[in-house]
Amino acid sequence: MSTPVLQSDMTSSVRAEYPRVGLYIDGTWIYDRETAVEVRNPATEEVLGKVPKATSDDLAQALGAAARGFVVWRDTPPQQRVKVIQKATTLMRERLELIASTITLENGKLYSDAYAEADRSMNFFEWNAAQSLRDYGLIVPGEAQMQKFILRQPIGPVAAFTPWNVPISSAARKVSAALSAGCSVILKAAEETPATACLLVQAFEDAGLPPGVLNLVFGNPAEISSTLIASPVIRLVTFTGSVGVGKHLTQLAAAAMKPVLMELGGHAPVLVCEGVDGAAVGRLAARGKTNASGQICASPSRFIVHRSVYDEFVAAFASAVGEVRVGDGFSKTAQMGPVASARRLSAMQSLVADARQRGARVATGGSRIGDRGYFFEPTVLADMPVDADAMTVEPFGPIAACLRVDDLSEALKVANSLSVGLAAYAFTNSLQDAERISRELECGVLSINHFGTPDADTPFGGVKDSGIGREGGPSTLDAYMVTKTVLQKTVRI
Incomplete structure (x- = not known):
């Protein structure tokens, strides 16, 4: 829509x-x-x-x-x-x-x-x-x-x-x-x-x-x-x-x-673990993804979701994202502004086209809005292959790539597969999983059960590239x- x-x-x-x-x-x-x-x-x-x-x-x-x-x-x-x-x-x-x-x-x-x-x-x-x-x-x-x-x-x-x-x-x-x-x-x-x-x-x-x-x-x-x-x-x-x-x-x-x-730069993974409320996390993710039109280095980008909650997560995520009102940043009712330039607009279109070609499903969005201003629909791409551009290249825009996994080991392997490691997010109700993620996820900043980022009193920076x-x-x-x-x-x- x-x-x-x-x-x-x-x-x-x-x-x-x-x-x-x-x-x-x-x-x-x-x-x-x-x-x-x-x-x-x-x-x-x-x-x-x-x-x-x-x-x-x-x-x-x-x-x-x-x-x-x-x-x-x-x-x-x-x-x-x-x-x-x-x-x-x-x-x-x-x-x-x-x-x-x-x-x-x-x-x-x-x-x-x-x-x-x-x-x-x-x-x-x-x-x-x-x-x-x-x-x-x-x-x-x-x-x-x-x-x-x-x-x-x-x-x-x-x-x-x-x-x-x-x-x-x-x-x-x-x-x-x-x-x-x-x-x-x-x-x-x-x-x-x-x-x-x-x-x-x-x-x-x-x-x-x-x-x-x-x-x-x-x-x-x-x-x-x-x-x-x-x-x-x-x-x-x-x-x-x-x-x-x-x-x-x-x-x-x-x-x-x-x-x-x-x-x-980064390409922040979001690990959504077994046992969480997938729909609730999906609704939270909509705001996290569309903040600043996804144009921040810590923006959540790769949603790596346990198969037991994958369907409900994607459905809620896509529904919430599809309701986001896009408009001029000075609008009283807009919930997301444009991307910053014609170049960013072209990059979004290219990522969506590549995902479609590789068999991904566009759960919502995927297109430019209008013909004046650099407005692009906030987009959820489901069932992504791991080698698609949106999974390997930082989108720096309102595009979310979703992938289902069988267990935490697979999720960590996918999350750590790239050469970058800035911000990362995880949602879990297991203290044991939280401890493992904190230890094994390769990133400079990890937020668990929220999409917050450090303030002045805590360090910010990345690992690897x-x-x-x-x-x-x-x-x-x-x-x-x-x-x-x-x-x-x-x-x-």
Whole structure:
């Protein structure tokens, strides 16, 4: 059954004008550059604005600014750094409606989801700032006339690359950790969602962050990444995005002998075990799958279901998904927005076509909606062969692939068969099965009996091809710090 598009019923009270997009280098906004790309509203395909392209001179200036800004920020007392971060966070909280509205315009996700993302992102600034005041060094007991100090110091200027799907959340994770640790940052945000990054940077400018400590660039991604990573100024490379791009950036960093922090793609399995209420889990899965149109790296994608509950799970899942109302993110009644681009729309169509060709059943959805805007029906594919594209390639969209299995051993084998391992989910009433899944499922984050993901106080990241390092939790600043050992003889010479 076709899912309706809600193109009217707009919540005009929260819809703001689209902010101007610029580069921000050494405390100055730059607008008068050649256009890199045009930003389009995924719901209407209208052009929202233009993104200026950083020149080679701009990148050189950003590197010089980050080098100078690092010296200033490194030598600023942690308590004072925290005050600036807290002030910027307060300003962003006051501007949450503008930030959320901008995310919806650029990304297409529901305004309520955009607001929740922006609100949650403030937790990263607050947690990391507070954590910086607890990041102590050590004094090691030693022999007479020898003092041993272990110091924790900021690593240096950071090149941070962030994606379009969570434009405030990902930037907040990286900028908050870097600034809290005492590092300067060159933020290369996604050209698809540039104004959201501009609003974040504007808050720090208004909070009094010294020039050069936080810089923002857009343009040719390959040119920017190769220039920044090769520069001796940059001491850490952090990226959130696809596995392919992450591996490329890691290779560039390795050639320059620089550490990386990589949060890469996944293809999250959902294990639905024997003995659960299949219909209840199916209804829960509908919201988990359609959140942000399935365009988040932790989105549940492969539903691996015990045969005893498979039929009731798929029936309930497909029924609930088929009732999801798709429309403009500003609609009062829409429950899912568009996918982000024509490219994502084409990818969804290709995955469904491949599944059909291989004998899978389209339980609901499967088609584009309308001919304007990038709307696609939330889709449940049943009886999937394990080698279908939707089972092996991260869909990054509102497509769920369902497969029946005979037991937990088979479910774990299918779940672990891919080279990625970011998020995973499991539904079980057996403590024994929960313990086994926790031990054997290859992933960085496992949620049992719910579709939640970590907040600022717990680590997030993947295993295998899904990344290197962790963001969040007690060790959230580790990647942004270096450990220095000082051995001091207490004798006169």
